[in-house]
Amino acid sequence: MIRGREPYLAQADWDRVDTSEDAAAYVAYLERIDASPLIQHYRQEFLGRLPCRPGERVLDAGCGVGGNARRLWPLMNRTGRVLGVDASQRMIRRARTLAPGLSFSVGNLCHLPLASGSFDGVLCDRVLMHLSHPLDAVREMVRVLRPGGWLGLCEPDWSRARLEPDGEISRIVLETHCSSFENGAIGGSLEELIEEAGCQKMGFAERDHAVQDYEKIWSLVNMERSLRRAVETGKLSEGEVNQWRGQLEEAARGGRFYLSFAGAICMGRKREA
Numbered sequence: 001m002i003r004g005r006e007p008y009l010a011q012a013d014w015d016r017v018d019t020s021e022d023a024a025a026y027v028a029y030l031e032r033i034d035a036s037p038l039i040q041h042y043r044q045e046f047l048g049r050l051p052c053r054p055g056e057r058v059l060d061a062g063c064g065v066g067g068n069a070r071r072l073w074p075l076m077n078r079t080g081r082v083l084g085v086d087a088s089q090r091m092i093r094r095a096r097t098l099a100p101g102l103s104f105s106v107g108n109l110c111h112l113p114l115a116s117g118s119f120d121g122v123l124c125d126r127v128l129m130h131l132s133h134p135l136d137a138v139r140e141m142v143r144v145l146r147p148g149g150w151l152g153l154c155e156p157d158w159s160r161a162r163l164e165p166d167g168e169i170s171r172i173v174l175e176t177h178c179s180s181f182e183n184g185a186i187g188g189s190l191e192e193l194i195e196e197a198g199c200q201k202m203g204f205a206e207r208d209h210a211v212q213d214y215e216k217i218w219s220l221v222n223m224e225r226s227l228r229r230a231v232e233t234g235k236l237s238e239g240e241v242n243q244w245r246g247q248l249e250e251a252a253r254g255g256r257f258y259l260s261f262a263g264a265i266c267m268g269r270k271r272e273a
Contacts, residue, residue, distance in 0.1 A: 062127030
């Protein structure tokens with residue numbers, strides 16, 4: 001493990017949070033992410049692009065501990081309805097504790113327990129990257145939208161990540177990190193997903209996020225889990241990883257550490273019947 005104060009998430013099977021031996025670690029990890037200035041900055045941009053209006057019915061699909069729902073509610077002048085849905089009962093319990101005035105429910109994103117056409121808007125943030133069938137989930141989101149309703153997706157594209165100091169091991173680590181998700185590069189496919197699911201694309205934006213604070217970002221993006229996977233799959237040896245990690249920490253002390261990764265925001269509107 002790195003020498004930072006925050007632990008990494010050893011397991012990341014987000015569809016099995018409730019049966020995990022350490023479900024509390026998932027909750028704590030999401031709360032660390034919610035508190036991160038990096039996440040707060042991009043989330044502000046994402047929510048600012050949503051065409052939500054006071055009085056609307058909005059679904060936060062894959063809400064986790066409810067960070068987006070809590071921030072969206074004031075933007076709607078605390079009118080209408082914001083519903084957060086997540087597959088994990090543990091996440092929903094925590095979301096209800098953090099925002100007792102909002103509505104949260106357990107549900108599978110590929111089989112939403114919601115009526116067709118019952119929402120004016122749907123947002124989904126960093127969830128599709130973890131799903132085996134993201135198109136099925138997006139189609140469900142579109143199903144519950146009324147005709148003309150809006151859809152906002154936000155996802156990373158780890159295939160475009162860059163790490164300094166560069167080198168063969170750095171590239172192996174980033175490739176392993178991207179492949180450790182079900183869809184680590186899905187940020188580059190959001191336009192196609194939205195259109196294939198039955199929406200007209202309304203806007204698309206990509207951003208490169210660059211970070212030089214090694215200790216904070218390393219645990220935040222859970223890179224140690226990818227290092228472990230690289231060893232388990234034989235891509236790297238323990239010795240190579242330990243030597244490389246030392247070089248990375250030395251670079252960080254000298255101000256030469258740099259990690260950049262891409263994120264994408266795509267907006268769509270459900271086609272009229």
